[in-house]
Each structure stands twice: as C-alpha cells, then as structure tokens.
Amino acid sequence: MPWITDRYGVDILYFDYRKAFDSVPHQRLIHKLSTLGCQGKWVESFVYNRTVRVGVRGSYSSWFDMLSGVPQGSVLDPILFLLYVNKLPSWILSSIKMFADDTKVWRVIETDLDCAALQMDIYRCFSEMV
Numbered sequence: 296m297p298w299i300t301d302r303y304g305v306d307i308l309y310f311d312y313r314k315a316f317d318s319v320p321h322q323r324l325i326h327k328l329s330t331l332g333c334q335g336k337w338v339e340s341f342v343y344n345r346t347v348r349v350g351v352r353g354s355y356s357s358w359f360d361m362l363s364g365v366p367q368g369s370v371l372d373p374i375l376f377l378l379y380v381n382k383l384p385s386w387i388l389s390s391i392k393m394f395a396d397d398t399k400v401w402r403v404i405e406t407d408l409d410c411a412a413l414q415m416d417i418y419r420c421f422s423e424m425v
Contacts, residue, residue, distance in 0.1 A: 306413055307401040310420055312380055317364040319379065324365070327379055341371060389416045 321342045328338055345361040365372050376396065384391050389402040389412065400420070402413045 304404045305401055306404055306410075307399060308413075308417065310398040310400070312376070312396050312398065317367070319365075320363045324375070324379060328375070331378055331381075333378065341365070341369075383420070386419050387416045389413055 324342060325338060328334065342365055345366065346358045347361045348358045349356040365375055380393070380398075383393065383398065387400060389400050391401075392399045398420070400413070400416055402409055402416075404410055404413070
C-alpha cells in the first residue's frame with residue numbers, strides 16, 4: 296500500500312441503505328424495476344394501494360395510505376432492495392464494497408481533485424436512492 300508510506304489520507308464513507316429504501320417513492324421503485332425488465336401488474340399491485348396504521352401499547356392510529364417504501368417483512372423486500380441498488384457500483388468512481396444493506400466507499404486523498412471526486416460519488420449515492 297504505497298499510500299501509507301507516502302502518508303496520504305484515506306477517506307471512508309459508510310452508507311446504510313435499509314432505512315433509505317423504506318422511504319423510496321413507489322413511482323421511482325416501479326421505474327427502476329421496469330428498466331431492469333421487472334414489470335407488470337404484480338409489481339404495481341405489490342407496492343400500490345396499501346394502507347398502514349401505527350400501534351403503540353394497544354392504541355392504534357387511523358389507517359392511512361402508504362406512499363413510499365415496501366411492505367416490511369415480505370418475501371420480496373430483500374429482492375426488491377437488491378434490484379434497486381444493483382447499479383450503484385457502476386456509477387461510483389471511488390473504490391466500493393457492498394454488503395447486505397451497507398455500502399463502503401473509499402478513496403485515497405492525494406489532491407483536492409480526489410476530494411471533489413469523492414464528493415461527487417456521495418451526490419451520486421444520494422441522488423440514486425432518493
């Protein structure tokens with residue numbers, strides 16, 4: 296690792312996408328899945344027209360429409376998540392490792408250009424997820 300002997304820094308970022316995926320707008324999820332060839336009424340019926348309510352110690356809220364995210368605990372949830380983030384490594388210019396729902400992005404910082412490149416990767420990560 297020449298960057299150690301040359302005394303360069305390394306910036307490392309960790310992203311946990313699970314919480315972000317819980318708030319993905321349905322339209323964006325449907326569009327992304329259709330670009331991957333996953334389309335049809337089954338996809339739309341899985342995420343649209345769902346209602347939820349919140350319960351705390353036996354008290355429940357009124358039912359309301361779920362406008363984002365996918366049903367938690369469903370069999371399709373992990374598969375949809377993987378399909379949603381699968382292109383992430385193709386548009387990140389820095390080094391990247393993906394684990395389950397966590398992603399590590401890092402870059403050796405030798406110049407200001409390296410900082411700018413890493414910042415652009417951060418923007419890409421967030422713009423694709425939101």
